[in-house]
Amino acid sequence: MKEMEPFNLLVSHEEAEEIILSKIQPIDRTESVTLSDAVNRVLSEDIIADSSVPPFDRAAMDGYAVIAEDTYDAGDREVLLELDGVIHAGEVSDIEITRGHCIQIATGSPKPSGADAVVMVEYTEKQGNRVLITRPVYPGANISKLGEDIKKGDVVLPRGVFLTPAKIGAIAALGRTKVEVYQKPKVSVIATGTEIVQPGEPLHPGQIYDVNSFTLEAILKKNGADVQRYPVITDDPKQLRNGIESALEADIVVLSGGSSVGERDLLAGILEDMGQVLFHGVQIKPGKPTLFGTIRGKAVFGMPGFPTSCLSNAHIFLVPAIRKMARLPSNPERTIIAKMGKRIVSSSGRKQFLTVRLENGNAYPAFKHSGAITSMAQADGYVMLPVNLDVIEEGEEIEVILLN
């Protein structure tokens, strides 16, 4: 009936996510990085211990290396041991401990032969060349055994783990300086629109500055992507096609713009021609005009042109996709429970991404307009309202996903 049918492949949030994730393959390319650069990366090799940690039996406490049996009566009668010397950290002693003797030992030093325990300094008293032991120890007390932490041959960390500071420490403990990690997915980001101007350039009447390239670049970088931001492309089929062609050197192409029907159709047409359109329009508010497809097996996102729509859909669709590709753990979002500070009526018949400000544990709508970047920039978080929700009463508890 209508002359222009603006959306012909409208899918639900869940369908859209399923379609997207089905087209995203985790990165297989790897690279070698230094331990200093390994934090927040994903291991692409099994880390197998080629030596044991600790590499020798060592004192776990400062004190005296002894033969435990010599100390069993300590506390009941006076146990005095001959002091044969001292072992500082980093030193190896060739003294062999025999019955009735001991040696002073620093935490971390190799246990001398003959000794089978360390008495903590707190339970001793030095008397000239002898040491009074005030508490007994059992064999093995205060000694870290060779391989107690890591055994030679152990898989210390399996491929695929996310490298936290502690995990990097475990690799350093083996003496490694470099590690193999999965490469970051490469993403090309292109803003389109004849009215869009690169920040820094003069603005002529009818023009506005590109916001989306910068918000997309930032959110993609935060989620493990290597981002190449391209210059703005006008709504010209030839230029768009050329732009997409060179952007395809990346693993994923993310275009923004084309928020008007004509531009949307232009991009959809090119995508259909170069590859395939998998959906065109999502039952979500804001952010309905989202386009997704593939060209030569690579995912191509056509994000809405309006800044808030673009960025909210980046949170919803792009972040899970890029994290899957980067092999990062999913859903790193922090949520809090807040009370709705104001009654909300939702009648969109679409799932809604509602930005909120937080004040004293209350959440107030921050949404102005999907064209307004401040809807998002001045929000603390957002709430996902289900399709069939009509009203949230003031004071009702809601889960707020924090924006950061």
Place this chain on the structure above:
Amino acid sequence: MKEMEPFNLLVSHEEAEEIILSKIQPIDRTESVTLSDAVNRVLSEDIIADSSVPPFDRAAMDGYAVIAEDTYDAGDREVLLELDGVIHAGEVSDIEITRGHCIQIATGSPKPSGADAVVMVEYTEKQGNRVLITRPVYPGANISKLGEDIKKGDVVLPRGVFLTPAKIGAIAALGRTKVEVYQKPKVSVIATGTEIVQPGEPLHPGQIYDVNSFTLEAILKKNGADVQRYPVITDDPKQLRNGIESALEADIVVLSGGSSVGERDLLAGILEDMGQVLFHGVQIKPGKPTLFGTIRGKAVFGMPGFPTSCLSNAHIFLVPAIRKMARLPSNPERTIIAKMGKRIVSSSGRKQFLTVRLENGNAYPAFKHSGAITSMAQADGYVMLPVNLDVIEEGEEIEVILLN
């Protein structure tokens, strides 16, 4: 009574934190970064709008720019308007809309003079050179007013805010390409210990690899610091003093090692001599042998030498300090509620940092020994057990802070 008194300034966790934070001043140095590098940084200037966004009244929808009054009877009777042309995005039209006329307009295009509303394309039907309007609109409908998003002169973002993707978008919207941010705090990290060897070097008997420099570097970087990792220093007073002296070019100096009484005393003596010791030993397990002081107003941390103690105290003390200095929002940790999978008896009389593995919503202790890096590297999170807690029963609910 004892010959060696290992800790003479033992403070509680809370006291230690208070002492540390009282010596940490937020960074005042600033630098200019591109918008591409601004994510996760902290703004050091007020962003004041030198122009309005949008810079003109514009169509918020695809449709037809009209005089609203012409549409009031739409739906009741046939309202047909003369089509005077089309305005694409980025174009400015000099056509003035008069009664009975309209112009086709794309989302984002400047509203032509005379028009005061846009009828969405969905509620129209093009009939040759005329357009049938099927629903009335009120004046201002589907028009974004000049300055609706950002008004010229507004403080769009105040100094001190953490730059999220959306906030970077708001700066781009003003046409800025660079932004002033606070510099990252500079931190010098030095591992000490005669037995400690840099990874990559051969390991001789009695030696172990440096773990702490790498875990400290990683956790500091994750929390907004600019880290300079120094070569390992042996337990020689002159070398330690020289090392600390050059490390003081940074804002904070973090030493690790000195886990044995002799080494601890060495570092404490140097710190006392060059500056002042503020505490030496914390009632926390693991991590008791932590030293803190200042030299020429700069904070100096002496972290325990044992890898798990060093890193757990970095979580507890170093992260809040560095985030305060970097002006980052505090406590970015994610927590979950889990059930203790095994009965825990805690009898340390100290607050305890207990690492746990998570399996099916149950938390199992992952702690082996404070000398074992795997206590932390193979844990999913940790639980802070209060000083006076004796037992956690199996099945009891606990809050786990996730390690990432």
